[in-house]
Amino acid sequence: MTAVGTERRVIRVVVNGVPYEREVEARLLLSDFLRHELGLTGTHVGCEHGVCGACTVLFDGEPVRSCLFLAVQADGHAIETVEGLAPSESELHPLQLAFWEKHGLQCGYCTPGMLMVLKAFLAEHPNPTEEEIREAISGNLCRCTGYQNIVEAALSAAQLMRQS
């Protein structure tokens, strides 16, 4: 039975609403697939072992670490990255607006992961407490802001989204 499984596979995925078909190595991480194969470099890579959260994307709507995910496992599924957040070239998503207005970012390295985990979290908790937000982003490290403005931005985004 030495021929079980393959080192390469053809996968079909929908990323930010766009369908792609690619042949990839089985060991290719989803993070590298998005960045190197599709050129979607908004998904950042910090630690590649699940600790920093910079690579967080949505897999069928739920937040996952793209560095702990094989591209072949995304076959037949939908991925959403930070590039898919803004509704158009000229508009920002309420989360992006709030991060901008509340200074929720400095260098911006952690921001894509923060935005994606918060998108999933706010969809489930439209009216969160500060405490709940802190728990939701507990798996996302930021080396710049001290988190305070990120939490404020998340609260403000939740309010914006409730109003719209």
Place this chain on the structure above:
Amino acid sequence: MKPPRFRYYAPHSLEEALAVLAEMADEAKPLAGGQSLIPMLNMRLARPSLLIDLNGLHELSGIELDNGALVVRAMTRHRAVERSPLVAEHTPLLAEAIRWVGHLPIRTRGTVGGSVAHADPAAELPGVLMALDGTVQLTSRRGQRLVPAEDFFIDLLTTAAEPDELVTEVRFPSLPSRTGTAWLEVARRHGDYALVGVGAVVSLAEDFTTVTEARLSFIGVGGRPVRARLAEAALRGQPVAAETWRAAAATVRGEIDPAGDIHASAEYRRYVAGVLAERALALAAERAREGARQ
């Protein structure tokens, strides 16, 4: 950090998975949530030549009651456990502990079977399983067996599962009436692996003033989850009172033997285990009373 080369196989049924595992047990690794296995591949601490992806096996996920016991199938995500009303009602200790497992995006992928099979000594699920005297179902092409938690967890990342066996379900027995449970832990930050964690189970006599049975299951204080058997025996028949919990804490400190590492010294772990035991016992006893009042 990139994984080494491997072949990837996504079986369509448990039977297919078991057949391949039976042939290739020495070089294959099952892939569940990947939240522990993929970091090990990225760091090249593991070099399996074949990954058998269990994620397509829907027969391996689900939560149900069977003869009063809560049965959680192996590929059930931590998130599904966290959201399950059945778990909250039937096994509140599991519902309370699961929120301490990593972070939201880790729990989205992480599985119950993966946590148990991986057997990290600071992982919550093995601690809960030990506290509730649960069992692990192992399945291979040779057949199926049920292993009590006590015999399943052997040491650091070492379990009773043979290389050709899959964890297929985990079973949490029901608790007697007038019983309360509590999970407490200390970690550097929420979502980090616990420095020390404890699950307490306390059953009270009909008048609610005496402990009839108590269990304490610790994580982070040994190579596997540790039951404080001496403290448990001493608690039987004691009055429901602050002094009882304090005395239990002292017994716990005497009987456990934690190791020190860069995260915490052995002394610190021993001390904290006592503090957590005292608080968890009081909380579990309180819940036993409240539960009966409802």
